[in-house]
Amino acid sequence: MTWEPRTLAAVLAQQAGLRGTERALVTPGGTASWRKLEAQSRRVAKALLARGVRRGDFVGLLCGNDEHWVASFYGAALIGAVTVPVNTRFKAAEIAYCLRQSDVRLLILTDRFLKIDFMAFLREVEPAVDHALPGQALPLLRDVVVVGSDVPRAGLEWEAFLAAGDALPDDVLAGAIRAVTPEDLLLIQFTSGTTAHPKGVMLTHDNMLRNAAAVGQRLGIEPSDCYFNCRPFFHVAGSTLSLLCALCAGASIATLPTFDAGAALAMLEQECCTFISGNETLFQMLIAHGSFERSRLHLRGGWAAAGPDTMQRIIDEMGIDQICWAYGLSEASPNVVINDWRDDVALRVGGVALPHDGVAVRIVDEASGAVCDADAVGEIQVKGWSVMRGYYKQPDANAKVFTADGWLRTGDLGALRTDGRLRLVGRLKDVFRVGGENVAPAEVEQVLLSHPAVASAQVVGVPDTRLGEVPAAFVTLKPGMTLDAEALLAWARPRMANFRTPRYAEIVTDFERIGMTASGKVQKNKLREHAIALFHLSSQ
Template identity: 40%
Template sequence: MLRSITIGDLLDETAERFPDREAVVYHERGLRYSYSQFQMICNQAARGFLSLGIQKGENIAIWATNVPEWVISQFATAKMGGVLVTVNTSYRVHELEYLLRQSESTTLLLIDSYRNASYLDMIREICPELDECEPGQLRSARLPHLRNVIYLGEERQPGMFLWRDLMERGVEYPDEERVARQKSLHPDDVINMQYTSGTTGFPKGVMLSHVNIVNNAIKVAECQRLDETDRVCIPVPFFHCFGCVMGTLASVATGAAMVPVIAFDPQVVLDVVEAERCTALYGVPTMFIAELNHESFPERDLSSLRTGIMAGSPCPIEVMKRVVEKMGIRDITIAYGQTESSPVITQTRPDDSIERRVTTVGRAHDGVEVKIIDPATGESLPPGVQGELCTRGYLVMKGYYNMPEQTAKVIDHEGWLHTGDLATMDEHGYFRITGRLKDMIIRGGENIYPREIEEFLYTHPKVLDVQVVGVPDAKYGEQVLACIKVKPGETLTEEELLAYCEGKIARFKIPRYIQFVTDYPMTASGKIQKFKLREQAIELLGLSEEGGYSTA
């Protein structure tokens, strides 16, 4: 049974049912909100956003780690009808400018820095006008839609509001206006936008409605058997659906406590789980590996853990077994999907055998259709035959923001979302992901589209041509390899190229391997054979063992 409810109304409903239960716990900061307190803070922040003149459907971008302001903003914007645009914390100037311009965001919330990258310096580089303008009055040559920049810090910054300014404005703003705006929202309205790489080069804004993500959160919670007694440790980033749908929204849908980790660190995760007696733990495989291998792991009391989700990239069988046996997460589930499907399509259940939980990605959620088709003919295929996985139902995105042609390439006229992933289905309805039609690279849960890196590397004055492929890696699943042709008469070193990338594109997109080549393997018709580049590189770099472990 699907629910037709907005995110704001869902929070109000849960706060009414469980007013005194803990909603948000930041162990690192000693911060705790009950559901009634969290509801009040979100209402105040919603009024603050309204006081800035932000209209229903306006895009509000947030560029931050899992800080408390992030989760408050998620529910506050949902209450006043602003569309939350999530920004990857690893983005650099090039990517940030693209996202803000393409999304037509009118407001940006940001922290000061992350991993030695100054967000303040980067936004000032794009918008030097900030130094001269009053807060809320930005007129940027490069970002014509951006008006408000809100700094999630304590020190006053030129041209920016502080978060406390927003909250103070929220005190003064009439709550009747907030109530009226919240009542005017429709469950089918777009309320969340996440940028993802897909079938064409640059990231596209995936438009998700209340119905999309509320119902997906409910289904994800059901598969873990979450309820109001659970405490969910969320070390995965909020800017992905894993964090802000499967994590925060699934918790609110059930009355469970959200226990976020501000930025992933295995020791901090273990500290938080142990101190807060978390019952559920989320992560991509590399996170679980880091936790299992941490020097303090043998001394930890993780006996409170019962369930959780491992997702984001293929889950190695041995890692899954260790999570069950060593961490004691007996009901751990595997989830599969993509941003365009809100995000989960299939998930294992706690009563599935360990064999099913380590060799498949589970079966379809209730209310979701899944089929395997022949990519060439579109015909449905029988069990056991590999083809492209397609899905249909409430979970399919509204489309890509301002990209109707790209939307039409992935959602067909019958409403089926074509994932681009190759899979098989067994006679019991369990799926195995076997490969990808598209050449997207998935590194440690991050989707990387080769063309985006190629387009950037083309801007180097000495690069004649570049082809980017993924090569196997035991830790991250895949790494980025760039095969470079240098312009005649020029010399280029690996160090020079890496220095060119530093600070301009996200670190996870910077090639791990660089090969200088004179030509590429080609088909008779002149098309470059990327699969051969990959095969040659695996042999040359001695990576055949890296991909030698089995996954679901």
């Protein structure tokens, strides 16, 4: 693929010019043409400029998948502002960390989503929102724009926010757009890792757009296609591999505010969607739903991060003959390897694919640090244009994730065949996936340690038939304190996102009998085996 570095503004303008009144975005709220989508994005860009947001400023975005999310993301990108997507499953403390760590200057949020009161969370995080901003808790946050009716005293309602920018001259917007370069930051993506808090991955316009275009070419997406998005836009799988993939290809994208299998199947049929993507759990939920009927689908392609059994079911039961297997991580924009839709079915089902042109992959032995021979298993390391700029304001984490010679350490295990194709084996790091969400044990452990009775905490991922893995927690108690497992689980639920909340818990006296290293660290592999036996789970 011949690639010329571009900004999001340039790609959006090109598609609006080429496709005009053709549909670009479909949501339950309606359909937007390419021309209308560009106009909405330009209006947001003007409104941001009117509030003093400039190139390099950070704009928080806390909404479900809808036209507000897309217009806000695109509008910020037009003027070089950096979008900080906030996970809609986050609780107040997690939202506070995200906004503070990323220096968010202006926040756009929906007041309520899926019966979650985000304004209540924001008021808990920054009480000054009901008086005047900035406040003490988030001293850099100067504006809050609300989609909905619950607008605090220091906030601004969405339509009023837009209207305030309408008077800005077009030449001012044009000048702001011209100043943006492909190497400017486009997104700060918070991702779970081995630290106690999520880390902000810095991705540029070129990182994300080039990755999106390369994936679209491998998948064979055409402007006539309609791409159904299963993933939240606050993930790079949703922003890069769905939204921007469709943008670069000139294809329309259909999305729901959040994934629901029944609603997804209805939209797939109604909008005649031809492409889809997602992880193993999403495809399993679609196939298992009571309304699933292959004859109602029009799907011909897409990608899945799934094992061979599910990949084969996608072909046999959903009829998606051109489905491709994909592997990546947020730090690589995110896709590293993906099949070409013309690859032999055995390669696509078996999960064996080539890296993108200009992206290098090597396998390194964890113990020796030596590069492995073909077919040997080791850590997957990546180098090239898709790799992030680094973690925002986290130099220690950057020092750990990059090797001395500049390769990104993925923490995943894999092997390279002699033909250069990568095969994913497993995860080297402790992070596990709950229904597609990365969970770092340290994140959960830190919350559990804030319980007044808990002395130490260890969390592992254990098998779950629906979500793949779920958290299981083991804690020791402080002297003289009492606590049972059910009480601990009940205490944890309102304090962290659902996917991070332990499903199982056990109070233990110590970890010696389970397994500890000579240096005093709990052996997570042995703890996981113990959890599987204790909770009578089937090992996967």
